[in-house]
Amino acid sequence: MARGHLRTKTLQSAFEKSKGKPLEIGGKTVHLAYDVPLEWPSKRATLSFTSFTDSPVQGVCLAMPEGELTINGLRTPTACLWADAAPAAVGIQFLRFPNSSAALRVWNCWRGTTGDTLAWTENAGLVVQAADDGMYRFACSDGVGPADFTDLTFDLRIETAIQDTRDVTGLAGRE
Template sequence: MIEPVTSAVAPATGTPFSPGPELPLAARYRSADPIDWHGSMVYPMYTEQLTGSATTLTLTLLSATPPPGLRGLGMGLSVVDGYVGVDRRRLAGVDVWRDALERGITVELSAVQRGALYSLTPVWLDTDGTARSWTGNYGIVVERAANGRTVLWCSLGAGPPHFADLVVEVSATPADTTPMPAIGMPARVTGRPGSATGSRAAANGPVASAAGPLATGNGPHTASTGPLATAGGPFAAAAGPIGAAADSRAGAHDPSATTNGPVEAAAPQGSARSVPDTETTARDYRSALYDLGVAMFARGEEEQARELWSQAAADGHGPAAYDLGVVRFRQGDFDEAERYWRIAAEQRGVRAMAGLAELLERRGAETEAKLWRTRAITAKTVAESLSRRAV
């Protein structure tokens, strides 16, 4: 079954490894980079860049030995700067469950601009049927086989680390190699996870030779009317102010000041296309409004700052929308906080994505919260890749 988003190496024997009380894997991740767990590189998610405007992605179950009591398991698939095509719908993410993985499932991923990424992470249904991910001892060890195969050895979050819980082969093939045009930035570098330490025998699970049809899902996720990642999640929100006056705002309570989360990185501007003078003028005007608002806020003139930021946000200025969301959140106006964080999140604001995820989670919209948290993590990976490339 495939449906819209809802929700270190094990010893050679395949038995769970439990050395004693220690932090769960989810609490150890500090970014999309892997951690070292008993000699193996464990990733919070598997991420690859789309090389063209369309890519066919095939996921095939090799084996599964989940912890007892779970009602389901699968892989969560999300796309940043693109979408998954399912039954004539365009979705930002889907959960692919065991029945579809057993057949072998193929979906088409489409990029809307250069640098689009897809990410995979394990998902599972606990004893009461609730979809879970990003918690407990979840993680992925990536195996790059000599024949070019990529195999993901996944530990689910229930129980001790056990990377034979779910073993899935991943195959991505460009369906359209037409390069995507750059939009204000150069192409991003693919953040390929490294190979797992050590070698493993082939999994005993069946390998489907043909991709099965997509099962009917539950329909696309809907926007919630109802901020910040749960403490158990790997990447909590960083919903602090963006502006230059951030340090002067210490007297105000940051809704996520006690958490460590992704920091929004400014993407370098590329020269792949020329920007019309009118567009440049509009951008400069929005930035001027925003900077003036930051100065007003630093002087304690919050009402004037909000008015200036509102004008800039109405014209599509992401940082202004983010700061307005922070202010509204502190005031307890969660509807407005959500509205402004959505504006900023749609413009690739990582902190806005993370703040929106936690706000939605607090309001009970766990499905969409999970999607935005995944997008925040993946977008942070993009920023880190760009930063490393610039060095």
């Protein structure tokens, strides 16, 4: 059998062959990571875990190379939210560096047996369904065992941030 006709044994080897580009598998587009476009002037999001396996512990990694994320008061360009430790719904704010476009890069991860964070190996990947009004649904396969896109599912809703124009002291102009 010619080399080009050999079946890929894992998603990892298929992603290596495609140089990280999305794959068409069983009628679904599978991503290694997914870039959610962000419009400005400002945005916020809510990530909601919908289901996950307990073992290995599942997580979601977020990165914003052109800016920073604010999650639970922590300002960072990258974050990992663990399904067993994070609230069911997590609020995220986006801070963009001036004169840059922005996207939120999303990928799944899982905790290894020694507590290390693992991603992008073996049969890891995610399927994304974009719905109306900035809603994205993710179905993820960790890298353990055969590809199973029910290992972790979560929703990400991107919203326009509302600017509060009220006086922050709440007392200005009062006697």
